Amino acid sequence: MSELNRFIHARHWMKSNENFLTTWHAHVGYKLDLFHHFAENTSVSQVADHCSIDLPLLNRWVEVGLEVGHLKKSVRGKIKAKKKMVKYASAQSSESVGILLREMMELHIPALLEYPELMKSGERITYLEDKFAEVVAETSTLLEKAAVGPVLKWIKKEQPNSIVDMGCGYGGYLKNIHDRFPDIQLQGVEINKQVCEKAEAALGGAVPVYNGDMVEFIESFNNKVDLVMAHNLLYYFPKEEREGLYTKISRILNKGGSVTFITPVMGAKYGQTFTTAFNTFMTVHDNLYPLPTLDEIKRDSKKAKLKVKEVTPLIKEGGWYLVTLRKTK
Ligand SMILES: C[S@@+](CC[C@H](N)C(=O)[O-])C[C@H]1O[C@@H](n2cnc3c(N)ncnc32)[C@H](O)[C@@H]1O
Numbered sequence: 156m157s158e159l160n161r162f163i164h165a166r167h168w169m170k171s172n173e174n175f176l177t178t179w180h181a182h183v184g185y186k187l188d189l190f191h192h193f194a195e196n197t198s199v200s201q202v203a204d205h206c207s208i209d210l211p212l213l214n215r216w217v218e219v220g221l222e223v224g225h226l227k228k229s230v231r232g233k234i235k236a237k238k239k240m241v242k243y244a245s246a247q248s249s250e251s252v253g254i255l256l257r258e259m260m261e262l263h264i265p266a267l268l269e270y271p272e273l274m275k276s277g278e279r280i281t282y283l284e285d286k287f288a289e290v291v292a293e294t295s296t297l298l299e300k301a302a303v304g305p306v307l308k309w310i311k312k313e314q315p316n317s318i319v320d321m322g323c324g325y326g327g328y329l330k331n332i333h334d335r336f337p338d339i340q341l342q343g344v345e346i347n348k349q350v351c352e353k354a355e356a357a358l359g360g361a362v363p364v365y366n367g368d369m370v371e372f373i374e375s376f377n378n379k380v381d382l383v384m385a386h387n388l389l390y391y392f393p394k395e396e397r398e399g400l401y402t403k404i405s406r407i408l409n410k411g412g413s414v415t416f417i418t419p420v421m422g423a424k425y426g427q428t429f430t431t432a433f434n435t436f437m438t439v440h441d442n443l444y445p446l447p448t449l450d451e452i453k454r455d456s457k458k459a460k461l462k463v464k465e466v467t468p469l470i471k472e473g474g475w476y477l478v479t480l481r482k483t484k
Contacts (some may be wrong), residue, residue: 157373161251169462176219176222176223177223177411178227178256178259178260179226179260179272180216180219180220180225181225181240181244181253181256182214182257182259183242183251184216184225184236184240184254184259185244185245185246185254185256185414186250186253186368187203187206187208188246188247189204189206189213189216189236190225190236190240190241190244190245190246190316191213191233191236191241191247191248191428192205192206192339193226193234193235193236193241194200194235194236194241194245195234195235196229196231196233196234196235197234197235197466198232198233198234199213199214199217199234200446202234206368207241207478211321212450213261217234219283219364220234220236222248223439224237225237225240225244226240228396239339241343244256244472251422251430252297254290254293254294254297255294255297257290258287258294258359259288260291261287261290262436263432263436264288264438266280266436266440267432267436267439269439274437279440279441280439280440280441280473281331281378281440281441281442282442282443284347284442285347288347288349288350288415289347289349289350289353289411291324292325292347292353293325294364295324295325295327295386295387295440296324296325297389298387298469298470298473298475299327299386301469301470301475301477302328302386302417302469302477303327303328303331304438305384305467305477306328306331306332306384306415306417307331307332307335307409308475309413309415309465309477309479310332310335310336310339310382313381313382314341314378315381315382315412315413316339316381316385317339317340317341317342317343317378317380317381317382318332318339318340318341318382318384319342319343319344319372319376319379319380319382319383319384319407320341320342320343320344320374321344321369321383321384321385321387321388321404322344322345322346322383322385322387322391323343323344323345323354323364323384324350324354324386324387325353325354326343326345326353326354326355326357326358326362326364327340327351327357328384328386329354329358330357330358330362333358333361335361340380341361341362341364342362342363342364342380343358343362343363343364344359344364344365344367344369344370344372345364345365345366346367346368348365348366348405351364351366355430360398368398369385370403372461373403373407374403374408376407377411378407379407379408379412380407380408380409380412381409381412381413382412382413382415382469383408383412383413383414383415384406384415385404385414385415385416385417386415386416386417387417387418388416388418388437388448389416389445389447390418390437390443390444390446391427391442391443391446392444392447393444394444394451396399397451397455398455398456398458401455401456401458401459401461402413402458402459404459404461405459405460405461405482410482410484411481411482412481412482413464413479413480413481413482414456414461414477414479414480414481414482415477415478415480416452416476416477416478416479416480417475417476417477417478418444418447418475418476418478419433419434419448419471419473419475419476420446420447420448420449420452420457420466420474420476420478421434421445421446421447421448421467422450423448423449423466423474423476424448424468425468425471425472425474426468426470426471426472426473426474426475427474428445428472428474429472429473429474430474433446433474434446449463449466452478452480460482460483460484461480461481461482461483462480462481462483463478463479463480464479464481465477465478466478467479
């Protein structure tokens with residue numbers, strides 16, 4: 156009986172891990188833009204030649220693709236990618252979500268695989284900011300699609316005259332705000348040079364973007380604004396520094412001004428599977444830090460004279476929330 160149970164469990168694990176093969180296949184296809192090259196019926200050797208890639212390995216990738224349903228084979232033996240793969244997993248498609256696969260396969264999974272050694276040694280790895288800044292800024296633009304509506308709604312309600320976007324990434328929020336409310340004075344802040352340059356290009360000169368650390372920016376800022384946005388950013392700051400961070404943000408806010416945080420919230424109602432995984436990823440690094448709970452945000456921001464006003468789920472299964480706060484004094 157115990158042998159049978161063992162067999163059943165082994166089958167169960169094999170079966171439940173099958174999805175990983177689908178993800179791996181899509182990841183490789185995205186990375187080498189293979190779905191694009193197989194957009195029309197094509198022979199495998201033609202693609203191997205055209206892309207200068209190893210034919211036996213490409214053949215294996217094609218076999219997997221036929222199995223997991225990403226590719227089809229014609230009667231003449233030519234291979235064609237399914238339309239949805241060309242659309243959503245080709246780097247050059249405007250609707251591509253492949254960058255999420257890249258972030259998961261190149262950043263999250265390798266970090267999580269270090270877990271046993273790190274648990275034993277108590278050491279941490281370092282998040283390679285230069286290597287992944289553009290990947291992370293790009294995946295954030297996918298979240299932005301869900302978040303921009305609620306952010307614009309908050310802005311419509313608050314009617315700020317001036318906004319600073321801390322860690323603005325590719326500047327998507329600033330662009331949306333500028334298009335909708337052209338009279339609001341906007342400023343971006345972005346630490347990574349390449350990301351900053353892309354933000355400037357995307358904003359076409361309409362919004363200045365400061366290339367540097369947001370804390371340095373705040374310290375040299377002699378002005379006050381009505382709204383500070385800090386989206387997808389809190390985990391760059393250790394928990395014990397967050398109260399100080401909120402105080403700094405509060406210092407450049409006009410009375411009655413507000414803050415928008417976008418972050419996964421630990422212990423919140425929605426999306427805890429993703430949030431716990433994300434938190435685990437943060438904790439294996441010595442330069443990324445655990446996600447906040449709502450109580451922590453409330454407690455730390457209170458000391459900064461900020462009061463949590465609204466907590467809106469953005470992507471329930473992902474655990475992402477928009478948390479708005481208002482300066483009380
Ligand atoms: C995950 S991305 C989010 C981008 C954008 N806020 C969004 O939500 O789409 C975080 C961005 O913050 C930038 N960043 C991190 N620490 C920063 C700091 N101390 N000062 C300014 N920018 C920072 C990163 O380079 C990255 O582009």
